[in-house]
Amino acid sequence: MKAVVYERYGTPEVLELREKPKPTPKINEVLIRVHATTVTAGDWRMRSANPFLARLFNGLFKPKKVKILGFELSGVIEQVGSDVKTLARGDEVFAFCGLGFGGYAEYRCLSEAGVITKKPTNMTFLQAATVPIGSLTALLLLRKGGIEDRQKVLIYGASGSVGTFAIQLAKHFGAHVTAVCSGRNSELVRSIGADETLDYTKADFTTLNTRFDLIFDAVGKIKKSRRKKLLASGGKYVSVKGTTKPRKTDLQFVKELIESSRLTTVIDRTYDLETIQEAHRYVERFRKRGNVAVKVMG
Structure with a gap:
């Protein structure tokens, strides 16, 4: 699969598009064919190790825990683990990836118990990917x-x-x-x-x-x-400097508001994996309106 990887901290140029092995879901996970993701402040801060706390979490001198960024995503479930009960192959979903990140790839495994639920029926994959964070x-x-x-x-x-x-x-x-x-x-x-x-x-x-x-x-x-x-x-x-810990029920609540036309998203610009460096440069200017979406597959 294609994925954007970074092996060192720094400017957007450290982000490289590479071929990586396609992941296999554990018994409690689903494998998502990612259609879209975003560039958030969390992504570029982790990439640039700003603040320094990012290094304490992800490796003092170079990234170790997280090498594929992408804090949120939308896509289609391609495979489910044997213990998964509430999601099925073919379900269109959107999700918050948590501190594992991983949205900058064509495939991502997430736990069924995580902050993941079916995508709003009145949103495209690009729109839905910009919602969770x-x-x-x-x-x-x-x-x-x-x-x-x-x-x-x-x-x-x-x-x-x-x-x-x-x-x-x-x-x-x-x-x-x-x-x-x-x-x-x-x-x-x-x-x-x-x-x-x-x-x-x-x-x-x-x-x-x-x-x-x-x-x-x-x-x-x-x-x-x-x-x-x-x-x-x-x-x-x-x-926003305070901490938050979202739950699946929170995302389901947001989905209901979207489907009842009481909540929408604002997308400023759209990029793809090949232009992810440019997307990061734009977001770091602090001039974006709403969200910056990234098309992965679709």
């Missing part, structure tokens, strides 16, 4: 912030993957959403539900007189001293 991060952080009881929500970094999902999910839970992004993305975030937009390139949003019940920092950059000015009494701050 952004939507699950947004969902779990909003829940951590008690979104059900929050009326006014500020989302900073609203035009990225996590931010665009956070807008839609916050609206689903009944919140009034103020989205902070650049002016060029104002129309985009309004089109997916934002009630108000603030252009951070023209004004300092932390000087607002408005107080928010929940501040969702989708880029992890709001300093504590500045966000305290914006929080209402009893308000809460959540950030």
Whole structure:
């Protein structure tokens, strides 16, 4: 099978397209013929060992645990292990790969018990592949912030993957959403539900007189001293710098929202395995709107 491999840390040029052995599923796993994956911050940070913690996880001097990146994927199940009960050959699925990564390959084995479920019927493989990371991060952080009881929500970094999902999910839970992004993305975030937009390139949003019940920092950059000015009494701050542990039921919940037309994805650009270096370079510029998809097979 074809796979994008990296044997050393560094710039996108360390990513190489190679032939690798096709994996065989264990008794509790399914073998997925991967149709699409994405480039996320987690991918390029692992590739470049930024932050240094990536080296502690994946090898101090060179990658050891993970050599094929790809945090999320969509595809078709080609083979199932003998103990698999809820998934079958031919099922179209989408999944969060976890810290094993592996989406940058034509085939990937995943545990049936993992964060994997059938693909939304109203999405293409490319669309579905962009959903797990952004939507699950947004969902779990909003829940951590008690979104059900929050009326006014500020989302900073609203035009990225996590931010665009956070807008839609916050609206689903009944919140009034103020989205902070650049002016060029104002129309985009309004089109997916934002009630108000603030252009951070023209004004300092932390000087607002408005107080928010929940501040969702989708880029992890709001300093504590500045966000305290914006929080209402009893308000809460959540950030992508916090940890989340998604479950299969969370992805199934997201799927239901998609199929009922209450949640969608935003795709900025699409690449393929042959141009994965270019995709990484683009994502590292911090200018993407929503998600960057990668076509693998199909």
